[in-house]
Amino acid sequence: MKKYSWLYDLLLIILYIGVSCLVVINFCSNSYKISSEDVILVLILVTLTLSNKFNNFSIGKLFTISNTLEDKMNENKELRAENINLRNNLHNQNLQMMNVSFPSVAKNPVESATEEEIKEKDEFFEQLEEDIADNEFEEDK
Numbered sequence: 001m002k003k004y005s006w007l008y009d010l011l012l013i014i015l016y017i018g019v020s021c022l023v024v025i026n027f028c029s030n031s032y033k034i035s036s037e038d039v040i041l042v043l044i045l046v047t048l049t050l051s052n053k054f055n056n057f058s059i060g061k062l063f064t065i066s067n068t069l070e071d072k073m074n075e076n077k078e079l080r081a082e083n084i085n086l087r088n089n090l091h092n093q094n095l096q097m098m099n100v101s102f103p104s105v106a107k108n109p110v111e112s113a114t115e116e117e118i119k120e121k122d123e124f125f126e127q128l129e130e131d132i133a134d135n136e137f138e139e140d141k
Contacts, residue, residue: 012052019045 023041027034113121 012048015048016045 019041023038026038026041
């Protein structure tokens with residue numbers, strides 16, 4: 001249920017009185033003619049009154065005032081709880097994946113390279129370094 005605020009109503013009444021005085025003073029000073037400013041001020045008063053009475057007040061798609069803070073707060077709490085649950089599930093899955101054993105690695109241990117394999121790789125890397133150096137020399141020309 002909505003909490004009732006006397007301070008809000010008091011400030012709203014003071015605003016109503018102030019705007020009403022402005023409308024009356026402007027109306028009387030303009031030889032009792034209604035001006036566009038009077039109409040705008042009266043529309044502001046009507047908008048404030050209707051928005052205070054109803055939870056949702058809208059003028060077409062141009063202007064909307066809504067008092068649905070409690071609904072938004074409940075929705076945020078539900079989304080936070082769901083977010084925490086999903087994060088915990090993700091964390092648990094990561095832990096399970098980290099604890100998986102790899103039996104194929106245990107059965108076939110890594111063997112050290114033979115002298116012949118080491119020579120082949122060294123030759124390959126030397127050739128690669130020479131090719132890179134040649135490319136850099138050609139680009140500098």
